[in-house]
Amino acid sequence: MTFSDVFASWQREDTALHFDGDPEEKAITFAALSSRTADLATRFASLGLSRGDRIVLAMSDARQFILSLVAALRAGLVVVPAAPPSLTSRGDAFRDSSREICRVSGASLCLTGGFFTGFLADAGLSCPVETFESLTAAEPAGPVLPPDAGDLALIQFTSGSTGSPKGVVVRHGELLAHVRALSAALAVDPETDRGVSWLPFHHDMGLIGKIFVPLLTQTSTWYVPPLSFVRDPAGFLRIMSEIRGTISFAPNFAYGLLAAVAAKKPPTGLDLSAWRIAGCGAEPVSAATLRRFADAYADSGFRPGALRPCYGMAEAVLAVSVAPPADGPRTLVADARRLAEDRTVVPATGDDGVVLTSSGRPIDGTEIRILDPDGRPLEDGREGEITLSGEHLAHGYHEDPDETGRTWRDGRLHTGDLGFLSDGELFVTGRIKDLIIVNGRNHHPHTIEQQVEAVPGVRPGGAVAVSVPRGDSEAVRIVAEARSYPPPAGLAEEVAARVGEQFGLRVADVTVVRKGTVPKTSSGKKQRRLTAGLLESGRLVAVPDDPAPQPPAAQAPVAREPSPVPVIGSSYVVKAGDTITEIAFTAYGDARRHQELALHNKNVEGFNAARLRSGMEIDIPEPDYLPMPSGLGGLRGNVGRSFSIRPVGPAESRVRTADRKEGRQS
Structure with a gap:
């Protein structure tokens, strides 16, 4: 069948x-x-x-x-x-x-x-x-x-x-x-x-x-539509309330986003009492995030027992484990030093504890086994690689025998993820390739990132911790997206101090960037290795603690051309007296067709033949273009994306305007 x-x-x-x-x-x-x-x-x-x-x-x-x-x-x-x-x-x-x-x-x-x-x-x-x-x-x-x-x-x-x-x-x-x-x-x-x-x-x-x-x-x-959720997260909750929705799944960041929405504007008129499964997967699950979400919508009838963390991957078709119905997600507070030094999970006795969230029990037909680096099974409470076997797992990559052989071997699917079992439930702790090893101790980047995101001024979901070679060991580098621009003074120092206190780590540097700069996949997962490469190449640069000062009114206008290949995080500053600035994007990948774009952005004013006011900044977070439709509809929410920017004169602007009226695109 x-x-x-x-x-x-x-x-x-x-x-x-x-x-x-x-x-x-x-x-x-x-x-x-x-x-x-x-x-x-x-x-x-x-x-x-x-x-x-x-x-x-x-x-x-x-x-x-x-x-x-x-x-x-x-x-x-x-x-x-x-x-x-x-x-x-x-x-x-x-x-x-x-x-x-x-x-x-x-x-x-x-x-x-x-x-x-x-x-x-x-x-x-x-x-x-x-x-x-x-x-x-x-x-x-x-x-x-x-x-x-x-x-x-x-x-x-x-x-x-x-x-x-x-x-x-x-x-x-x-x-x-x-x-x-x-x-x-x-x-x-x-x-x-x-x-x-x-x-x-x-x-x-x-x-x-x-x-x-x-x-x-x-x-x-x-x-x-996914973009509808990004633009209006509360709209998703309104639908859940109106139809008395019972099942929905989302990554951890979505629950954090919804909790932040409620913090800014407490929800009213919602009835979430029918919601029985609020699945959470696709990235490390944060108990603190789920708790904030549950607390934020408790008055709307949401029950913490509806939260069901899970673990899965495409190589398993989807699901590996799902948390059973309970009063809320099961957590363990483990001694961080013991986990880092010998990969053993023991209860924390002091402040040096890391909160780990259960991803539940394996679904029928799936068997989970934790293995050490030599392929030997580990007992409960010992961290190792999560491996799987079962009757309904996928069995390879399309036309890639080498990668298939590395991932499916010895009759098991080797996930590349780290975790441990406790009373039959799976706790995922990180990825083998993302481990940060400093002076012989293992540190999981997402636990460091959770501490960074707890620092006031850092955007939730906007921190990345990576390791880079330094001498005979590794050093920790951190990228943190600021909640707003300009970022609070001393934000980088506060982040470094928090990581040092919590993990005993010396941070090599902290790069504070604008929101939306951290590279992520299409499903919202942080791309740590890409981030590390951008840092090492110098293409990820920090934003200043204060905005660029405006030039004196008497100063002659100076139009600063953007770099031919803008570095991530750079800005083009419009100076006093500049002429019209065209924000151009490439439509359908054709560099010859441009349209002027009105950005709904507090940093950008004006459109068509309007003059931009002095001292305004336009973000250039990435050095390439966006595919766009021919019209301007649906472009809200694209602030901070990649656009080519150049000053143009009034005469050229009038020609472009006339061309559009005649139905042509220049």
Whole structure:
């Protein structure tokens, strides 16, 4: 049996998938989904696809993505979910990633939608690009042969938090068995449960947890665009309240963001009492963050027992372990020095303790074993590498035998993560490759980062701790995003002092940067090794403690050109008397087409032929461009992204304005 059989069995008219903000279709019942995807499955042949071909889905529209996903699986195609270009994508990096995913997967087609089509069509992909509309308009080609359990269903590309993205291969039998085990662990009941998700579809948590679980169980689920959550986190909670949502999952940072929203503006009119599973995974889980969230929404009916930390990875298809129902997340306060020196977990007796959060028990069909560096099993309370075995894990990377051999060996999946077991529950402590080893002691970067983010003035989720070689040992370097600009005076010194007091570490340096500077993956994971490389190359620079002074009014105007390759964190300062400044971005990767962009930013005023006021700054956090739609709609929230900036004269500005009125782009 495969998911194709599940899709064909759907008959429910009383449960549906709902698409928040979709102008065309607000909901599709499971019965309708079955008939529509059966029809769409017959149309892929007219686009040149046959059973076993790879199809890349790069879509931001939830309705189009799910219809395409289900239809492609029913047609026996291999689905390759990919991140669509977004308003936060880095242009060159996104094009490179798209080309690599299509090449490595051997894709025969990339299916997308909206204005993304033009951008991807110009990206030099190794396969044709078509739209969802072209699929619906294609001619049906007769019945399709459903896939077998041993056929390939998905190629899930990892997020690249620790290296280049790799394609995890998932067969139909493994996919169905895994989703069944996860649904059982969560006790999903379509009669009473209602899911809400803002997670991106190309990420394993959003794809497996919030698409395939509802598809298997026919559970009503509401989909919120990821950017909507980023722009208005409280909007997600309003939907949870209005529909009495019961299940939702998110990374740790999202709970911190929602807690911060409540701190600024206490919630009113929310009823979260129906929320029974607030899953937390995809990155290290902070008990303090979850506690702040629970406290912030206690008056809205949220119960701490709904918080369910979990652990998983694409190589396991998704879930490895899920915390059982309880009064709240289980935590241990371990002696930090013992954990660092001999990897033994013992209760802390003084102030030198680190709080560790349980990620729960393994789901059915998964066995967890902790191994030492020599491959020997470790008893409870001893930290080592987390390894897995089970009937519904993935079994390799697509066309990468070397990396497959390193990850799947001796009959086990070696995760590269560190952790320990205690009373049958898994505690994840970090990644082997991220360990900071100073004078023979091991330090996990996320525990250091949690202390840094507790310093007033540091943005939550905006700290990164990395190690760099220094003599015979390593030194700790820290990057901290400031909550606001200018940062508080002495912030770097306070961060260094906090780390020294808590961990006995000497910090080599602290680099305070603007918010949004720390490199992260498309799923929000910190890219520590990339950060370390940027620090070493000098491309990550600190912001000053005070803004640049304005020149005297009598001083002659001086227009400072930006660096040809701006360093991360640099700024272009508009001087008194400067002429019009054009903020240009590259549309669809074509450097010849520019549009002026009005940024809704306290640091930038003016648009078109307006003069910018003196002393204003424009952030340049990254030295490349953004793919953008032809219009200005939907550009809010893109402050601090990568734009080329140059002064232009009034005459040139008038020419550009006239060109736009005539329908041309210069």
